[in-house]
């Protein structure tokens with residue numbers, strides 16, 4: 207029998223967590239969907255798409271890289287069923303008045319009746335309900351292939367589909383679709399479908415991300431029109447439910463089509479930060495992997511974005527070009543980053559390269575005789591780049607963060 211004295215239900219305006227003295231923590235949105243779980247040293251992230259990623263450290267080797275894997279359909283069903291049984295017990299204990307409840311902030315959910323309704327919603331999510339939700343997700347979205355790590359809980363709108371370039375040798379995120387820009391009517395319908403799909407849980411999403419790969423490639427006038435439509439549908443100012451800003455990916459090649467004034471106009475529409483896949487400062491390596499644009503263009507685009515008062519997330523691929531490009535990649539990337547007018551509102555992501563079997567990159571690497579870096583060499587490359595960064599003061603030091611794309615799930 208469970209020791210109910212260890213049970214806590216923690217209620218915030220946008221989420222509810224059920225905890226058992228550090229043994230487990232399950233967190234749910236306002237529609238009652240699970241979005242994170244921690245149990246016995248393992249963390250599980252459930253995306254809206256229904257994918258569940260598990261992360262853990264092997265016992266006895268806390269220094270080793272985190273283990274990450276996607277649960278199979280069967281494992282997922284078992285995991286969700288066990289979770290449901292566990293929650294049912296907690297809800298029974300709660301109804302007998304044996305669970306401590308902590309309420310943080312305003313926004314409802316704290317009163318006995320409201321809390322009971324929220325718990326009812328959570329209990330309605332059995333493994334079958336989750337499976338149906340997964341199907342609904344695919345009727346609203348094309349798979350969300352990737353987002354920056356600080357946008358995993360964004361409200362994503364696919365105003366474009368795919369990548370206009372779609373040829374970088376290391377990237378297969380959008381190989382399953384042709385690039386296209388949605389019409390205004392399609393965007394309106396998409397927004398309505400997203401809102402319906404998310405229901406009450408929309409409050410968990412605090413920012414809005416324009417997907418897919420390079421939505422900002424839209425001609426400025428068309429982009430502004432889409433932003434108008436988005437502003438008709440969502441609030442970005444005042445009130446608890448207001449979203450805190452709009453975010454999107456960009457590449458150097460498309461960014462060169464926008465002026466400082468264009469970027470400044472986006473800022474007036476609550477665009478806050480753009481994420482630029484710079485990958486490397488070494489042009490020869492960029493050409494080798496068929497990345498459009500050059501290091502100079504990346505610098506120019508970052509300078510324009512910063513001059514417009516937006517913040518930037520710069521993504522560098524660690525291990526790109528393997529052993530053959532190691533030194534040139536490190537040297538030219540450091541030189542490029544040190545020239546960028548970054549400040550502490552910006553983020554620098556160092557993202558280890560994962561090569562997909564059968565990818566163009568794998569073939570090129572074989573033909574060129576490249577050896578992939580070992581985990582130790584990847585760490586060494588990260589350390590070299592970090593140590594090479596020079597910023598005049600701490601006010602100019604962007605946040606530097608590791609970006610492991612295997613952890614991504616939406």
Ligand code: SF4
Pocket residue numbers: 369370371372373374377378379380419457483497
């Ligand atoms: S531009 Fe970006 S999304 Fe498109 S293929 Fe290259 S890395 Fe992938």
